[in-house]
């Protein structure tokens with residue numbers, strides 16, 4: 344007789360309890376055929392970049408912006424002027440190996456990621472095959488079947504990163520869409536995000552721990568909804584303290600109220616100074 348505790352003989356789906364209040368029509372629809380878009384935390388991790396031409400120069404912009412450590416392999420005559428410039432300006436971040444790729448370049452166990460941007464399809468395939476063996480994710484520019492992931496067209500404004508991907512269908516269109524999206528955003532978007540980042544840090548310091556998580560998240564979401572990007576971007580230290588002052592009672596003060604509070608404080612300080620002067 345089958346043992347009920349032996350999970351290898353039981354259909355795991357038969358163990359799922361009923362969810363009488365569940366309404367599947369409200370869940371997001373699954374549209375297969377996409378790719379997984381993530382924000383890879385590559386800071387201080389080693390990336391091997393093979394090739395030093397035009398495409399490698401664009402890869403370097405992304406890698407250096409993400410604070411990666413790069414090993415760049417390319418014979419000196421193959422360097423694009425922009426790549427050569429980065430080698431000089433980012434000596435600490437880039438280790439330059441001035442020759443063609445050799446399989447032993449993949450022996451470094453610290454390599455997290457490999458990118459190739461070379462004009463030699465046979466060498467590209469060799470790098471790809473070696474990476475598969477070593478289980479290192481790889482992007483071979485120009486050869487989609489040899490890519491574990493694709494690059495996308497990226498808009499950056501401070502901490503904001505928007506990547507447009509057409510999943511290999513139309514890279515030029517991706518660049519055009521990226522420009523349209525960027526043109527539709529207020530110019531203060533990056534600063535607004537930076538200020539929200541500071542406010543969140545202060546809030547988490549004021550009310551640490553996971554117990555306060557629900558209230559903290561609800562309050563932060565309300566600030567983001569009720570303040571405009573322009574107002575968020577104008578937040579300074581004092582205004583943040585004023586806004587945080589309403590947290591305990593679940594209040595999100597408006598921009599004008601917080602600004603007025605700051606003004607009153609400045610007047611009070613001014614009066615205090617006058618008093619000091621009078622006392623002297």
Ligand SMILES: C[C@@]1(CC(=O)O)c2cc3[nH]c(cc4nc(cc5[nH]c(cc(n2)[C@H]1CCC(=O)O)[C@@](C)(CC(=O)O)[C@@H]5CCC(=O)O)C(CC(=O)O)=C4CCC(=O)O)c(CCC(=O)O)c3CC(=O)O
Nearest residue numbers: 485487493494495496508509510511512513514515517518
């Ligand atoms: C699959 C992918 C793999 C990867 O590289 O990761 C790939 C593959 C290929 N690109 C080719 C051509 C061009 N690529 C560009 C430009 C970009 N290509 C980028 C990404 C990707 N390109 C990935 C899919 C991304 C997606 O679909 O969303 C961008 C977005 C990001 C970046 O590379 O940093 C960057 C724009 C950055 C920006 O400006 O913002 C231009 C335009 C130009 O140079 O101005 C052209 C010529 C016009 C055209 O073809 O559209 C060809 C040769 C086709 C052929 O032979 O005809 C292949 C191979 C193939 O398709 O088979």
Ligand SMILES: NC(=O)C1=CN([C@@H]2O[C@H](COP(=O)(O)OP(=O)(O)OC[C@H]3O[C@@H](n4cnc5c(N)ncnc54)[C@H](O)[C@@H]3O)[C@@H](O)[C@H]2O)C=CC1
Nearest residue numbers: 394395396397398417421443444460461462463466484485
């Ligand atoms: N996003 C994408 O997928 C795009 C891909 N491409 C493709 O990417 C590839 C590179 O393009 P570009 O940078 O414009 O070419 P490029 O000719 O400017 O650069 C090629 C570089 O590869 C180096 N190289 C060649 N063999 C090498 C090896 N075995 N080891 C180390 N370095 C080696 C060369 O010295 C040179 O620096 C091409 O195949 C091109 O068609 C081009 C445009 C967009």
